[in-house]
Amino acid sequence: MTAITLDALDLSALLCSRVCHDVISPVGAIVNGLEVLEDEKDESMRGFAQDLIKKSARQASARLQFARLAFGAAGSAGAAIDTGDAEQVARGFIHDERTTLNWHAPRVLLPKNQVKLLLNLLVIATTTIPRGGVIDLTLTVEGDKGTFHIASKGINARIPQSVPGLLAGAPESGSVDAHGIQPFYAGLIARAASMSVDLTIEGDIVTILAKPQAE
Template identity: 50%
Template sequence: MAELVEINGTDLAAMLCSRVCHDLISPVGAIGNGLEVLADPEQAEMAEFAQDLINSAAKQARAKLEFARLAFGASSTQGTEIDTREAEKVAQSYMSGEKADLDWKIVPVLLPKNKVKMILNLLLISAGSVPRGGMITVELDGAPLGQEGVILRSTGKKTLIPYQVGPLLAGKPEDGRIDAQVIQPYYAGLLARDAGLDVTIEMIDDEVIIKAVAPA
């Protein structure tokens, strides 16, 4: 059985920064391409398309940045708790650029920052489980306040459990290595463990279910 892998804070920060940069490369690159077209008088007929590209990419980049600020960063929110309405806002904005739709069923409540970060990071995994689109439902598990966990359900045309996500959530990658390519699910599992929750992922029929709940 693989052993729990621990990484130091410096490496964790560096890998998470790499993940954020990776997510922003595409929309920022698209903005740059659009600006190049607008600056080229020989491509005047493409100006309208370029402007639409810039507008769309800028919206996507902003959504990804706002999501990353809450999911990975320290966040500017005061105190140690976050209103779930703020989490829903950034989650819906982020998912508007993804193929799946989001059904956020968490009622307005204050949750610890790291638990909110965990929910958003688990949402990224759920989005990866429906690569051809579908529906993701997010809800608390009904445990008493302070002990609440979260359940995410993904359904779609072709659902799957992303490669190695189960072991990474458990902090026990099969090859014993953590790098920038797999840091996000590892980080999600780390947040769950810090919250005292057990996190699992399974597929039942065509539904992928992620649970982060208090130990039985």
């Protein structure tokens, strides 16, 4: 595999496409719900529409808050991020009827790239259990360096074929599109944070281990 480099314009465009992809569904549901409220006289249908709008608005807000930390600047250069804030947006992003997030981590300030990597690895963890399941995150901290152990367990757990290459910055296809930009970006963040990332699978459990590189 050959490592590739994206220029700043392509990287920003692909990340914007990713964020839009994440929020377009709940925003579209809000629009549909509002149209039902305008046209529908039946009270049960209006109640259904109101519930849909509330649920979709919460989902859109959660995804935008997550994207702000996982993909955005999240403070000035050199800033640290509270892992408690990371937990809050992670729970909002992952919360659904199929997937449970167990968060085992102290509340500390970590360099922003480490926290951004952690959130991006959680996104990858959700892709390893397409039918849902349980994601267990354990964070250990030594000084200003964190080690992340993420175990995702579910039916048909697997490591998506393209992810290891994208994380390494060397996709098998030789290019990156909007679908693959998130794991590619996670690899960029890992290297910026001087951390290694390894994915393994055993049975129905996929493990993601991110740790500081030896100096």
